[in-house]
Amino acid sequence: MAVDTAPQIEFSKELESFIEEWKPKPGNLIMVLHRVQEEFGYIPREAAIKVSQLLDTPLAKIYGVITFYHFFKLDKPGKYNIQVCMGTACYLKGGEDLINEMENLLGIGVNEVTDDGLFSIESVRCVGCCGLAPVMIVDGEVFGKVTKDELPEIIANYRKQG
């Protein structure tokens, strides 16, 4: 698709110089997308268009890559993204129950965001702390050996922080 108009999005200086640095290197697209997602928390359409222009890569190819890999997100996650591990060890020890309970408590499904934009739920692959199964990560903080009963308190604590 031809993109004529300048996209309405600002990249930080760091991001722009990162793209400048990687531009001459072959196979740079995935590295650049990682950096974009780090900045925005997801990959907004405007950002994808801008990357397409900066790297001179077709937008179709960029979306091809974004949608192929689980790590890249097209929608903005909640302020506190709740990642529930669904690796085998966590699954056997009740990871699915954690997701179901979380869905009940927040009234949203997996990959959805609460109306106030505070929480989103994500089911993730093994995070590599199987000794702590079942594991849940909220906004980077790891909770190990979690039980269903602990969830309301964990959510309440984050809600208090707003």
Add this chain to the structure above:
Amino acid sequence: MAVKNFILVCGGTACESSKANDIFNALKSEVEAQGVDKDVQIVKTGCFGFCEKGPIVKVLPEEAFYVEVTPEDAKEIISESIVKGRMVKRLLYVDDTDKKKEDDFDIENIKFYQKQVRIVLRNCGFIDPEKIEEYIARDGYAALEKVLFDMSPDDVINELKVSGLRGRGGAGFPTWMKWNFTKGVESDQKFIVCNADEGDPGAYMDRSTLEGDPHSVLEAMTIAGYTVGANKGVIYIRAEYPLAIKRLEIAIEQAREYGLLGEDILGSGFSFDFEIRLGAGAFVCGEETALLRSIEGNRGMPTPKPPFPAVEGLWGKPTVINNVETWANVPMIILKGGKWFNSIGTEKSSGTKVFALTGKINNSGLVEVPMGTTLREIVFDIGGGIKDGKKFKAVQTGGPSGGVLTNDFLDTPIDFDQLTAIGSMMGSGGMIVMDEDDCIIDVAKFYQEFCVEESCGKCAPCRIGTRKLYDILDKISKGKGTHKDLENLETIGNAMKKAALCGLGQTAPNPILSTLKYFKDEYLEHVDDKVCRAGKCKDLVRFEIDPEKCIGCTVCSRKCPVGCISGERKQPHSIDQSQCVKCGACYAACKFGAIKKS
């Protein structure tokens, strides 16, 4: 004054997430507060492997092994262990499977470590992975020096051949052959690639190796570069492993400063350098051709072999790809010799294997054992048996590409060929223990769902096959399966093994085929009797209240999310089966054992 004590704090991911960082800081401020900061060096190391009991703190030289430490314990550790020179008994690990040894705190006697042989994990838990000096002090980069000055490329290949090292990523291809293919190809540019895209759910061997000992991988890849004539290394690592990425970056930077990387390494005239590329969460990228497409910035879809990457790999150039664990073995083989390595393990699988032992087991953690160790030794001796005294049911190895090992195979020596012979595979090293509460159909369905999501969709056998298999399992788990369905599982599975393009599709039916073989009775129960003995398949479970035992406490009716339990106070209650969602909340809440699951 020389340092008298070393305190090692585990800095692996699992321990870091249980506040190992805070413990490290608390210890630091305590040594200062108690005025012993000159006598003590506190080191944050890589994973000790004993994740079940983390966070772990070890005090040297007396080898006090403290488990489940909290930041609040720092004060006592310093005042007792360091200042007064006695151990903090309440924090010491006690092996409760052997009561006689209650007062035996000798680390040599911890069963978890007794049968382990550490080659790959030789430095994990001993050195600070962020300091190259500590790696060098343990013979780090000595192998590289030996190769650069005393060995020809053919010598290196020969040493690997003698060692019998086989790829630890799963398939077990002889490593020397891979290197030799690439060495034999004429090209202006060759690449060395490290596969650190550990996507297998329930496995974290590579992550721990990179976090605990990043230099071992860098050293090995540089050796390979010299051997095959490549001067560029690429490490392809999961973006989900930020700590491992950070430690790799630090390691590369430090090696460059020491002249162990970059132009003219140690004055040998050989140059080599690294680049880190991040994966983005696609299981199929563990397949080498897909991994290369991903490094090239594309969708990670596999391509047919031949041409093999050894001849036509990254950017069409000859490329050696090995996984993290394979690389970590190489420096030791060079230093101690191929013969030494070959003397460990079994005839056709030499050396050791690292397993991530998880699931329903007492001692979850990272274990490294010689090839040929039996499953019984791993599960019961090292792993300490099944949690909560439940019955052992099976062990799943090889993740979504592997199969199950039952009771009958507890005494089978584990190596590449034995596992393949009994319908599983080594895989990367995930070892998940299941007990009687796990439903074999549910587990097969879990893996199949994973494969449906991870199939890249390029070839029809995998794209359609995984979906079909999942649908049939789903039908069986709902009690609607037929004998024809069981036949179809086998037919489709076997067709995929033959026809799929890459390893993902060829091995995706393994969890089903292997469970069908060893747990046919459980499949038949689901199909014929509509019963799930483990109570996992919700549609087949039925909760009922035993009126004899129910005292009418009303706890269950208050816990029921759909309000389908009714009854007067102090009178037996009953469940309205038409409304029940089989969540099990009542079953978990009842203190009188009045609710029966069938």
